[in-house]
Amino acid sequence: MERKLRVLVAKLGLDAHDRGAKVVARAYRDAGFEVIYTGIYQRPEQVAEAAIQEDVDVLAVSSLAGAHATLVPQLVEILKAQGVDDLLVLAGGVIPEEDIPTLKAAGVAEVFGPGADLDEIIRFTRENVKRV
Amino acid sequence: MDITTLLERFKNGDRRALARAITWVENGTPEAAELVRATFPDTGRAHVIGITGPPGAGKSTLVDRVAARFRKLGKSVGIVAVDPTSPFSGGAILGDRIRMQRTLADPGVFMRSLASRGHLGGISIATGDVVSLLDAFGFDVIIVETVGAGQSEVEIMGLAHTTCVVLIPGMGDDVQAIKAGILEIGDVFGVNKADRDGADRTVMEIEMMLDLGHMGEGGINRWPADAGAGAGAGGPQPGAAAMQRLDRAGHHSAEEAAGTADSPRSASAHAAERHGTANPGDISWRPPVTKTVAKDDQGVEALVERMNEHLQFLRETGRWEQLKHRDAAAKLRELITARVVRIMMERAGSAGDLERLTNAVADRSTDPYSAVDEVLRKHLGR
Ligand SMILES: Nc1nc2c(ncn2[C@@H]2O[C@H](COP(=O)(O)OP(=O)(O)OP(=O)(O)O)[C@@H](O)[C@H]2O)c(=O)[nH]1
Ligand SMILES: [Mg+2]
Numbered sequence: 409m410e411r412k413l414r415v416l417v418a419k420l421g422l423d424a425h426d427r428g429a430k431v432v433a434r435a436y437r438d439a440g441f442e443v444i445y446t447g448i449y450q451r452p453e454q455v456a457e458a459a460i461q462e463d464v465d466v467l468a469v470s471s472l473a474g475a476h477a478t479l480v481p482q483l484v485e486i487l488k489a490q491g492v493d494d495l496l497v498l499a500g501g502v503i504p505e506e507d508i509p510t511l512k513a514a515g516v517a518e519v520f521g522p523g524a525d526l527d528e529i530i531r532f533t534r535e536n537v538k539r540v
Numbered sequence: 541m542d543i544t545t546l547l548e549r550f551k552n553g554d555r556r557a558l559a560r561a562i563t564w565v566e567n568g569t570p571e572a573a574e575l576v577r578a579t580f581p582d583t584g585r586a587h588v589i590g591i592t593g594p595p596g597a598g599k600s601t602l603v604d605r606v607a608a609r610f611r612k613l614g615k616s617v618g619i620v621a622v623d624p625t626s627p628f629s630g631g632a633i634l635g636d637r638i639r640m641q642r643t644l645a646d647p648g649v650f651m652r653s654l655a656s657r658g659h660l661g662g663i664s665i666a667t668g669d670v671v672s673l674l675d676a677f678g679f680d681v682i683i684v685e686t687v688g689a690g691q692s693e694v695e696i697m698g699l700a701h702t703t704c705v706v707l708i709p710g711m712g713d714d715v716q717a718i719k720a721g722i723l724e725i726g727d728v729f730g731v732n733k734a735d736r737d738g739a740d741r742t743v744m745e746i747e748m749m750l751d752l753g754h755m756g757e758g759g760i761n762r763w764p765a766d767a768g769a770g771a772g773a774g775g776p777q778p779g780a781a782a783m784q785r786l787d788r789a790g791h792h793s794a795e796e797a798a799g800t801a802d803s804p805r806s807a808s809a810h811a812a813e814r815h816g817t818a819n820p821g822d823i824s825w826r827p828p829v830t831k832t833v834a835k836d837d838q839g840v841e842a843l844v845e846r847m848n849e850h851l852q853f854l855r856e857t858g859r860w861e862q863l864k865h866r867d868a869a870a871k872l873r874e875l876i877t878a879r880v881v882r883i884m885m886e887r888a889g890s891a892g893d894l895e896r897l898t899n900a901v902a903d904r905s906t907d908p909y910s911a912v913d914e915v916l917r918k919h920l921g922r
Pocket of ligand 2 (some may be wrong): 601636
């Protein structure tokens, strides 16, 4: 049997919209993933700790209110500091084109905008999971 | 990470190692058995508490508050929460962390979400082994939240020392709840959402049902007095303070259960005052009912006190040791069954018997019972 993939869908920052995150969570579930959903108002430390305790293969983090520029790199740093090196990190939400290189340099594997195709997110995830 | 490194880090208290160990056990990887083997000597210490009840009753919210309360009492807490796997996709949304944000910020708490992975009964196949790992890691209290189905979560009884059934107002009078057997599995009851109308009535109705079962035959109580007599006879005596309270009037009101009682009662006093006996083996446990408002952190202290009293009851009456026996027997049966089935299927399969007999049963040239007789005769020598 194929190994179950686990994904943490997290929201960073203070905006209260989590519709996008919920849609992504459901898409993962319908593709057979086990999705840990943590709700809104998450600080980077909380998200990192949840990713560690839940031992997920994928961390899909979304932010709408511009939190990505500081909070996402912060999150990746915390994970690195804890020695987590086999986690696929994806970012989603409204992220300006010019911020994408910074995020990728910080360790985010891919960035998906609001209009991203769900099947494409799933496909990318499956192909890029780091753990065997 | 290889298993030696993992075990070393696990024993040094590394939470990432614990998390990875849980994953291996959950996935039944080849290392899983070795993990259980290596950590087993360190198990058997934690107080395992099951939280079960219908969907949306507030179980996760309550777990958050109960965990926080145990932390205040100086205990470290491991939490496992099980949510259902979708039968259509095999995926799952595990959302219990949402309601546990408060306690999850505490480094003395570790929480893991599990999907039921097709197993019915409220928990997943691996939940028992996951609890073992948390136990070995050193958590004082382990809380297991079952799938909220409100019907068939009996399996939690086989895993927890103390099972807490969470109900909400407007359910107590629902004959279904009683029919579904949910009253039989509780060691302690919480009537959550007590901020809603009808909480007192629900408490009263549960109390009535419990008393009916407690006094009648085939009772609701899973620890009738005689059940523990053998093991309890050699057990320690209840504390002096507890004994002194034995002659206290044994009135058990909803208010008392809701935590407004003046003095804390020991488990044995609690039980004995209803039963009128001082022999620990003869003491039975009448499940207490406590009102809570998890969202406002009300009644939680009292509920945790009842849980601790139940633990004390188990220890004082020798039932704690009995439970260990029960767990060991169940685990052995489970593993023997799994292995023997695998061995037999392998042997019958590779000898071609499985396919031949399957065809024979399908075309009615033999029947399933005779087919199995043949397999056992040939491959088991009987
Ligand atoms: N009025 C009221 N609402 C509560 C109380 N406790 C929890 N809730 C609410 O009940 C809803 C469900 O709470 P959860 O803790 O997720 O319930 P659950 O039993 O874990 O749910 P499942 O895991 O989905 O079965 C949430 O909206 C909570 O805020 C309470 O004491 N009073
Ligand atoms: Mg829940």
